[in-house]
Structures are given as C-alpha cells and as structure tokens.
Amino acid sequence: MTDILLIALAMSLLYMSIANRLYTYLRILILQGIILFGATYLTLTNLNIINLLLIMLETIVFKAFAVPWFMNYIIKRNKITREAEPYLPNFVSLIIVTMIIVSAIILSSSIKDQNLDKTFFVVALSMLFTGLYMIVSRKKIITHVIGYLVIENGVFVLSLAVGNEMPMLVNLGIMLDIFASVLILGIFFNKIGDVINDPDVNILSHLKD
C-alpha cells in the first residue's frame, strides 16, 4: 500500500511538469499532502502515539491545507496571472522529469543496502530534483516557492524511510517545514506582494555586478 502511495507521488510530479495553471500546481500540492498523510500513517508504525499524531497533524494541516490555501490567497490578492510561464515547453519538461525519475531508479539500483526501502529513495530523489528543476525553469517567484515545497515533500518522504528508528529526524523535518512556511511564505512573500504588484523574478533582479 505504501508503494502505491509513493508511486502516486512520483506520478504527480509528471503531471506537475505539464501543468499550465498555478491552481493546478496548488491542487497537486494538496494531493501530495494527503498522500504523505497516508504514507506517514502506514510507515511510522513504531512511533509512540502522540508523536505520530503530531506528525500526521502537521502533514495534513500544513502540507495539504494551510500552505496551499495561503498561496491561493496570495495569488488572488496580488492578482498574479494564472499562467505558470515556463521557460521551456511542457513537452520538454515532461521528458526532463521522466529522465530525473529514470536516473533516480538507476542510481538506486546500484545501492546494496538492506537498511533502506528503495522506493522511498527513488521517490525522494525524484522529488528533490524535480523541485530544483521547477525552480530554475519557471519565471514567477510563486512557482519557485512551489518548487521548494516539492523539494520539502521529497525530503519528508526520505525522513519517513528512517523515521521508525530515528523519530527525532522526522520531527526535525517538521521543524524545517514550519520554518520555511513561516519565513518564506508568511513574512516575505506577503511583503513582496505589498511592495510590488506582479511578483515576477524580473523585478527582483537588480542586485548584480
């Protein structure tokens, strides 16, 4: 069952690579949050109940609802155009994301370690690099943030793989999540909306040599 959820997560990346509208990205983020909620419940079986509840609450509240809702609010408030404005055509993006996933699979097949479930590793690595790809290939600041959130979801998948033995690391991951949500979204994205109307990276490119 966990494998099905993880594969669904990897498939959501492919969908993300061809998505055109910002709202589609937000829906995919919500979907990923819900999948992670399920995966947490199925994977972290050795944890004490309070810690597990805390982690699950964080995934469902932060990842699936609060952050996407807040981004939606920002898009509406700042009247950001709904087009994602990628630098590359969607078809090329699809091929690149597919190649990322295939290379993650090839890399994982070279690991000879019994301690790690490879599905976790493949999905986490694919999400990490897809997130980075999203950041460099999209024009708007808000899509950069979405790319970062995808990286975070990927990292969370990886932390689930070691979560039963080292629950402290999963908690650290949650701290990272809250830190990023509060700092990046809460304070600065809000401020950027206050100062400039159409948050587009071109406006923030004057600091150079």
Next chain:
Amino acid sequence: MLGIFLIGTLIISSLLFFNKNKWVNYSLVGLFVVILWIFGIYEYQHQNLTQFIFFKSDSLGLLLLLALCFIAAPVLFHAFRYIEAHNVDETPHSRGLFFAAMVLLIAACCAAYLSNHIAVTWFFVEITTLSASALIYHHRNIRALEGVWKYVFICAISITFIYIGILFLSLALKGAGVEDMSIDSIREHYDKLNLFWLKLSFLFIFTGFTAKLGLVPMYTAGIDAKDKAPAPAGALLASGLMNLGFIGIYRMYAVMAHTPLHSWANTVIVIAALLSVFVATVYMTRIKNIKRMFAYSGIEHMGLVMLGLAAGGIGVYAAILHIVLHTLIKPALFLQFNQVYWVFQSKSIYDVGNYFKYNKTGAIVVFLGFLSATGMPPSGLFISEFMIFQSLFQAHYILILLGVMLLLTMIIWGFGSNIFKLLFTPPISIDESKIPHISPWESLTQYILLATSVYLAYNPPAGFVTLIQDAVKLIQ
C-alpha cells in the same frame, strides 16, 4: 553556563524587541556584550566540557567563539553609531528589531560553534538565517527586499540540503548499528560507517554549508546579503556567520578524513575552492560596488581556507589560522565602510575618491585593511597564505598552486585599483560643504582589530597555538 547564556540572550533580545526607550536599549546591548565575554572566558577555562548532552567546548569551537567575542563589541558599538549618527528615519521599533536580531545572530553562532551534534548545529543555522534576514531587511526598501528574498530562499534550500545530508548520515550510521548521532560518536565509529551513504551525506552537507561559508555553488546569497545589510551587520555576516559554515564543513570533513573517502572528499573540496577563487577573481577585477567587493574578497579567502584544508599537512593549521585572522580583518573593512558612506553617500566606486583628504585616520584604516585582506606583509594573512601555498606544494598540487597564485595576483590588481581610486583620485563631483566631520576615535576599533590580526600571526600566544593544534588533531 551555556544555559544561562542562551536564556539571557533570549530575554535580552525579547526586551530589545519590545522596548521603546533608547537608553534601556543600549544598556541591554552592553549587558549582552558582558554576558558574551563572561561566557567566552568560562568556556575557555572549561575546555572539552560537555554541556546539555549536545554541546562541547572543543578547541575549534572555542577558537571561533573567542574570535566572535572579540569582534562583537566593536560591531555592536558601530551598530550603535550607525543607528544614531546618520539615519534620520530610524524608529524605536526598527532600532529594537535591529539590535534584537544582532544579539540573536551572535548567540546562535556561539551555540552552533559549540554544538557537538549535527542536528543541533542545523537548528542553530536555521536561527541564524532568521535573524540575518531581519538585519538584511532593515531598510525596508525594494532592493533590501530583493536581497532578503534571495538570501532566505537560497538559505532555505541550503538548510534542506543539510537536512538531507543528516538523513543520509543516519542511514550510514544505521548500517553500523550506531544510534547516537553526536560528532564524537560518529568519529569513534568511522570504520563501521556505510561509505556510500557517507559519501552522499558529505556531498549534501558540504553543499548546504557553502551558503553560509561562501563557496561555489551557493555563495550568491551571501553577497547580496552583505551588500544590502547595514555595514555593521555585514561585518557579522562576513565573519561570524561564515565561520559557522566552516565549522559545519570541518566537523564533517574530520569524519571523512579517517575513512577511505578522504581523497575523494579532498577532490570535492578542491573543485569548490578553485571555482570560488576563480569566481571571486572574475568579479573583483570588474566590480564597482565597494561593499560587494569586500564580500567577494571573503569568497576568495574561503576558497583559500578550503584549499589549505584539502592539501593537508601544515595546510590544516594554516586554514584555521587564516579563518581566525579573516574574522578580525573583514569586520574592520566593513566597519570602516560606514564612514566612507557618510562622506560620499554612495557605494559606487565612480562617486568616491580622495578619501585621504576627507578622513585621514579612516583612509589609513582602508589602506591597512587592503594590505591585510590581500595578504601582503605585514598582514597576518601573509603568514597563513604562505603556509597554505607551502602545503599545496608539498601535496604536489603544483598546477593548482600556480593557478591560484595567478588568480590572486589579478585579485590584488582589481582590489588595489578600486582602493587607490577611493583613496587618492579626486572624485568627479562632490559637494565638500556637506561632508560631515568624522572623529578619528571612530576608527580606533578597526586599528585594534587589524593590529590584533598581525600580532596573532607573527607572535601567537601559546594558548592560541595549542587551540589550533588541538583542532588540527581532529583531522590528522
């Protein structure tokens, strides 16, 4: 003592944040400096003491802690001058926030230096990002917003990378059957670690910490940050915060140095270091913004430090000496920049000139700072750079040595042509009646910082040498 220090800092920074009275504000900052000094002296007297399980006052942590204590007082004094002297639009709230962030940044750096657990270091790195971003956004304008946005975003990615590195490290430890993730425990079990995970872990942790240290690939955030932050804050970002990146990488490298991956790690470090020196050269030969030039000079020095580390032998000693001396020299330049800005009201090299005429004592600081930062005798960095070159030679990195020397020569040319323009060439247009009188006493702390760097390099006290040697023993 660490507990008292951290709780004291939290109380002081929250009082600073809520307080509106100017004199209460400055007394609180003074109180913090006193606590910081007591903390530094206490830790020095209790070396290798484990506190709260996760903290240990080992030699490298102590060295950087004492260096930070030493620069904290001048930096906070100049922050006070910065807020008071020439900024009309300061409000009690912005002043309170500025000093609260400053205090928090210094304390988080101190705690991270002494942390003996990679996850705890990571936590304090997060705090430094938070407090540094408040400092960078101090002026609340669009350019400051751009600087802070880039800084926060790149630091968030770098923190995520470090976290991924920690996860891989936990996998490497899991294979060895080790539960405890403290640095000491990892070093004790280095022969049992799974090398594949360790390799991945080092790669991610190294890349993550380059954002703080100022190395390729993630150096960019730091440049904008030091440019947009007020100069006293820039002084902290260019010294204490860069050292935080160094200590993170050093602790991880100390584990790698005992495994068969040592030469692989050296290759990674040499590539990043060479690219950093190269990037610094490219920008420094054509840069026109004085503050960014100082920031790029930091990138060059961190590249040299990493080269020393990778070369091994005497290079490791030289790298630690270099980073301590750099901690003293770079703040002197950044603090002096405040006065340059008061005179010319510009950061651009096109608008400045004849600084010797307008502020003699300050101009001498700039000149000595230039000599120090480029490693020309009698600069302290001359000694450490010489030892780094020697170690590169001994390690048979001859081509790298030649390349670096060529790049450094170009850096001296680029740095020098801008500094001499600032000092001697008359500016194109300047209204001399608007130039404020600057007291020579304002430059006193910069002289002390530069003189200390020379003293530590040419006549190092025995305690200082012992601390560096102990830190070197972690690797060799």
